[in-house]
Each structure stands twice: as C-alpha cells, then as structure tokens.
Amino acid sequence: MKKVKVYITLKESVLDPQGQAVMQSLHNMNYPDVQDVRIGKYIELQMEDGADIAQKVDAICDRLLANTVIENYRYEIEEEVRS
Template structure:
C-alpha cells in the first residue's frame, strides 16, 4: 500500500484569479506583507500494490485525469505505508 501526495499547480504563465481574490482578501484584512498567492490542488491517494510500478501508474493518472497538462503542472511524492 502506498500513500501518494499529488500537487497540481497552475503553470507560471497562467493567470490565477482565485489566488488574486485571496490576495485581495488578505490585504483587506491588513496582511499587506503578502505579495502573491497561487492556489492549486492537493490530493492524497491510497494505492494498493499492483504489477505496475506505482510511479508509472501515478504519472499516467495525473496526465489523464488529475491535472490538465495544458495549463497545469503536477508533482507527486510516494511513500510506502506500513501495514496496520
């Protein structure tokens, strides 16, 4: 069993209106030290072992479903969970 953390972020060149809205909210609350906010997705997957290497499976899932690779980047961390 693996615990996989996937981070999906907008590419640098893509505007982030949601992040801008949060930045403006923070400024209106007097957190003027915040100069930029970017918002992405964070996914935690539990994956059973299978014949295929888990890296390969996760990469394929990211490309096919979890990230829109036209406008988003992704990265992931895999850790093997101890059986309980």
C-alpha cells in the same frame, strides 16, 4: 499499501484569479506582507503497491487529475503508516 501525495499547480504563465482574489482579501484583512497567492490542489491517493506504481501515478495525473495544458504536477510516493 502506498500513500501518494500529488501536488497540482498552475503553470507560471497562467493567471490565477482565485489566488488574486485571496490576496486582495488578505490585503483587506490587513496582511499587506502577502505579495502573491497561487492556489493549487493537493490530492492524496491510497494505492496498492506494485513495481509500476510511478507509471500508474503519471498516467492518472496526465489523464484525470491535472490539466497539463495549464497545470504542472509532482508527486511523492510514501509507505503508508497505519496509526
């Protein structure tokens, strides 16, 4: 079993109104040090292991998780550690 960590971020050129709202709130809360905020998604998948796991994760991100018109994604595949 593998744990796949997927990070989905808006492309640089895409405006992030949610991030701007958070930044404005932080300024109002007296954190003027924050100069920019960008909000993305972090998705953890538990997947069965297999030789083609990277291709599967690519396909899953392209087809469902990310909107590749406006978003980039990257991922890490880790061995699942059961505590």
